[in-house]
Amino acid sequence: MKGTVYKSTGSWYTVKAEDGLFHECRIKGKFRTQGIKSTNPIAVGDQVTFSLENIGDEAVGVISEIGERKNYIIRKSVKLSKQTHIIATNLDQVFLLVTLNNPTTFTSFIDRFLVTAEAYDIPVVLLFNKMDVYDDDETVEVSYLVNLYRQIGYTCLEIAAKEGKNVDQVKNLMIDRTSMFAGHSGVGKSTLVNALEPGLHLKTAEISEQHLQGQHTTTFAEMYDLSFGARIIDTPGIKGFGIVDMEPDEIGDYFPEFFELKSECKFNNCLHMDEPKCAIKEALENNEIAWSRYRSYVQMITGEEDTYRER
Ligand SMILES: Nc1nc2c(ncn2[C@@H]2O[C@H](COP(=O)(O)OP(=O)(O)OP(=O)(O)O)[C@@H](O)[C@H]2O)c(=O)[nH]1
Numbered sequence: 373m374k375g376t377v378y379k380s381t382g383s384w385y386t387v388k389a390e391d392g393l394f395h396e397c398r399i400k401g402k403f404r405t406q407g408i409k410s411t412n413p414i415a416v417g418d419q420v421t422f423s424l425e426n427i428g429d430e431a432v433g434v435i436s437e438i439g440e441r442k443n444y445i446i447r448k449s450v451k452l453s454k455q456t457h458i459i460a461t462n463l464d465q466v467f468l469l470v471t472l473n474n475p476t477t478f479t480s481f482i483d484r485f486l487v488t489a490e491a492y493d494i495p496v497v498l499l500f501n502k503m504d505v506y507d508d509d510e511t512v513e514v515s516y517l518v519n520l521y522r523q524i525g526y527t528c529l530e531i532a533a534k535e536g537k538n539v540d541q542v543k544n545l546m547i548d549r550t551s552m553f554a555g556h557s558g559v560g561k562s563t564l565v566n567a568l569e570p571g572l573h574l575k576t577a578e579i580s581e582q583h584l585q586g587q588h589t590t591t592f593a594e595m596y597d598l599s600f601g602a603r604i605i606d607t608p609g610i611k612g613f614g615i616v617d618m619e620p621d622e623i624g625d626y627f628p629e630f631f632e633l634k635s636e637c638k639f640n641n642c643l644h645m646d647e648p649k650c651a652i653k654e655a656l657e658n659n660e661i662a663w664s665r666y667r668s669y670v671q672m673i674t675g676e677e678d679t680y681r682e683r
């Protein structure tokens with residue numbers, strides 16, 4: 373039988389079969405893992421092949437194969453000497469919630485997130501939330517950002533999760549897809565999920581309470597089916613992606629508007645920093661590339677901290 377992993381607790385996997393039934397499964401003997409070395413061979417989102425075997429009175433699923441992953445996100449554990457843990461796989465999209473204030477989302481953060489997502493090969497939709505609280509200037513600022521990121525090719529929506537504004541548009545983007553929500557603490561992720569599917573209480577809040585009480589600190593991702601035919605992967609305690617190791621000459625390729633122009637740079641290994649006849653620098657001077665994007669790029673290349681921050 374074939375199915376999708378909805379939950380994993382380390383040794384057991386909850387798999388939803390194609391007929392819609394859930395089975396508790398484990399892995400049998402030798403198992404061909406995929407690509408990267410990780411502490412967990414199978415993660416939420418994986419497509420697996422399994423069979424039911426009778427153990428005592430109970431039928432237990434035994435996973436024998438794992439399908440090719442279209443993408444995955446990881447976390448590196450500092451404690452476990454940088455061991456890699458796969459958080460989730462086969463995501464169709466990640467929604468990044470952004471707010472101008474309470475909390476402030478800097479463009480440098482958005483750009484880093486987008487670069488990582490490009491490297492992971494996961495489409496990002498930007499959701500500018502809390503549109504109900506912005507004054508005129510702030511509304512103009514959001515429109516500027518929406519235009520900027522749309523031009524680069526990212527889908528952007530202006531929403532107000534609290535009052536349900538444009539939540540239907542988010543829903544439409546989610547149908548028949550597997551999505552994840554990310555963004556700083558307080559941007560409105562729980563509020564949005566609650567607006568999308570009232571009554572679905574994701575673990576995020578519970579876990580943080582437990583965490584405060586010093587109980588479980590290990591958290592596991594879990595997939596949920598929503599009533600309108602969407603799937604959502606909840607990653608308690610994880611607000612973004614793990615960091616991907618990137619070579620400096622790779623970073624520019626994950627800025628789509630840079631990548632598009634790079635063949636016009638004089639040097640084919642141009643880092644778009646101090647090189648002559650750089651198409652990206654020229655586009656920047658002509659205001660065809662946003663300064664905020666270029667600044668984010670330079671920060672990533674030089675590895676410098678956010679010294680200049682633009683909301
Ligand atoms: N005015 C306004 N407030 C909102 C909106 N969406 C969320 N909020 C408020 O923002 C605060 C944080 O919202 P949450 O949904 O808890 O944010 P979160 O991203 O889940 O936060 P963490 O669980 O810490 O990651 C709450 O007080 C919400 O009521 C919105 O569209 N407009």
Ligand SMILES: [Zn+2]
Pocket residue numbers: 634637638642643644645647649650651652653
């Ligand atoms: Zn260049």
